[in-house]
Amino acid sequence: MGSFEEKVVAVIMVGGPTKGTRFRPLSLNVPKPLFPLAGQPMVHHPISACKRIPNLAQIYLIGFYEEREFTLYVSSISNELKIPVRYLREDKPHGSAGGLYNFRDLIMEESPSHIFLLNCDVCSSFPLPEMLDAHRRYGGIGTILVSKVSAESASEFGELVADQTTNELLHYTEKPETFVSDRINCGVYIFTPDIFTAIQDVSSNRRDRANLRRVSSFEALQSATKTFPSDFVRLDQDILSPLAGKKQLYTYETLDFWEQIKTPGMSLKCSALYLAQFRHTSPHLLANGDGTKSPTISGDVYIHPSAKVHPTAKIGPNVSISANARIGAGVRLISCIILDDVEIKENAIVIHSIVGWKSSIGRWSRVQARLFCFFTFLSHANSSNKLEENLGNILEIAKKSYS
Numbered sequence: 001m002g003s004f005e006e007k008v009v010a011v012i013m014v015g016g017p018t019k020g021t022r023f024r025p026l027s028l029n030v031p032k033p034l035f036p037l038a039g040q041p042m043v044h045h046p047i048s049a050c051k052r053i054p055n056l057a058q059i060y061l062i063g064f065y066e067e068r069e070f071t072l073y074v075s076s077i078s079n080e081l082k083i084p085v086r087y088l089r090e091d092k093p094h095g096s097a098g099g100l101y102n103f104r105d106l107i108m109e110e111s112p113s114h115i116f117l118l119n120c121d122v123c124s125s126f127p128l129p130e131m132l133d134a135h136r137r138y139g140g141i142g143t144i145l146v147s148k149v150s151a152e153s154a155s156e157f158g159e160l161v162a163d164q165t166t167n168e169l170l171h172y173t174e175k176p177e178t179f180v181s182d183r184i185n186c187g188v189y190i191f192t193p194d195i196f197t198a199i200q201d202v203s204s205n206r207r208d209r210a211n212l213r214r215v216s217s218f219e220a221l222q223s224a225t226k227t228f229p230s231d232f233v234r235l236d237q238d239i240l241s242p243l244a245g246k247k248q249l250y251t252y253e254t255l256d257f258w259e260q261i262k263t264p265g266m267s268l269k270c271s272a273l274y275l276a277q278f279r280h281t282s283p284h285l286l287a288n289g290d291g292t293k294s295p296t297i298s299g300d301v302y303i304h305p306s307a308k309v310h311p312t313a314k315i316g317p318n319v320s321i322s323a324n325a326r327i328g329a330g331v332r333l334i335s336c337i338i339l340d341d342v343e344i345k346e347n348a349i350v351i352h353s354i355v356g357w358k359s360s361i362g363r364w365s366r367v368q369a370r371l372f373c374f375f376t377f378l379s380h381a382n383s384s385n386k387l388e389e390n391l392g393n394i395l396e397i398a399k400k401s402y403s
Helices: 044-050 068-081 095-102 128-138 194-213 217-223 235-243 264-281 369-380 384-401
Strands: 008-015 056-063 085-089 114-119 122-124 142-148 158-162 169-174 183-191 249-253 258-260 301-303 319-321 332-334 336-338 349-351 366-368
Touching (some): 008 044, 008 095, 044 056, 044 122, 095 194, 095 235, 122 183, 122 264, 128 142, 128 183, 128 249, 158 249, 169 235, 169 249, 264 336, 319 332, 332 336
Parallel strands (some): 056 085, 332 349, 349 366
Antiparallel strands (some): 142 183
């Protein structure tokens, strides 16, 4: 076991506006990491999980978004958790490992013995303290959180093979064309600072190969589209795959929930998973009501303190209601996300939907599944000359989101 004085830092990769396009239209006007799931920004859930790590000294968010888009949130969450949270903006794409290496001096300021690396668009219970204990027992430079999935869906992720006794990572391949394993990479890692040496070695080798290719202009021309800049390093293909089977990397399997948050449809499922987790981690966030002075609550429901919900409304299960929403008499909400400043008038029904910011749903309306994009679109359409063009874009996105 490590000593009590050992410090740990956490790094959360949040991406940028040019990535995560499958999450549109919900990410058109708000950064995807700040979209609310179970009433909290998406990035809030991994950050809160990091709070449970012993001797945590700092949390870093790394991405391409403008700093101003995260300023208020970073300040707020730092004060709430009493842990310094800092946003670091990449100047250009460096890859998942290269981005970590690009900020190595800042990350190592606290001289941490271990570095957690998490992807923001992952929905999980994040068993980080348990991972840390296992990582210390293994003694390698890195431990990967893994999960078992169906053989049919495994090819959508990084598949891996681990020793059943020692948990050593023996083989890793990213999205293989043929089935390798039903164990997949969950996008949550813990490393020792030696990870920076491994990343540097990849960069140095790539730079050396590039110098050698300059001898032959024909070879350089042929390989120009197949190589990456020396400072662009991918964690999966460039680090995990080469180190597999060398007693450097190990796995920790989670038996709890895990999902990727790639599309608007997945955000509904993940919001429900986090609401269910609140029963154990944050029960004070869940609403209660019996239909007398407050609405009837069924299952797991989050209602922002500023929202106004009529006592005759029936809410749940799996519902999240954001700030300043107004829910009228007789309204029925099931498995949905209601965003800021929404008005749902009397006796309307919303099922399996996301209702966009500042939308209004009329009396006796029924909104179910695929209709949420219309409301999101209407809440953002602010220029009539763009109306037709934007509507076409939103309709196309809606088809892809639930296809």
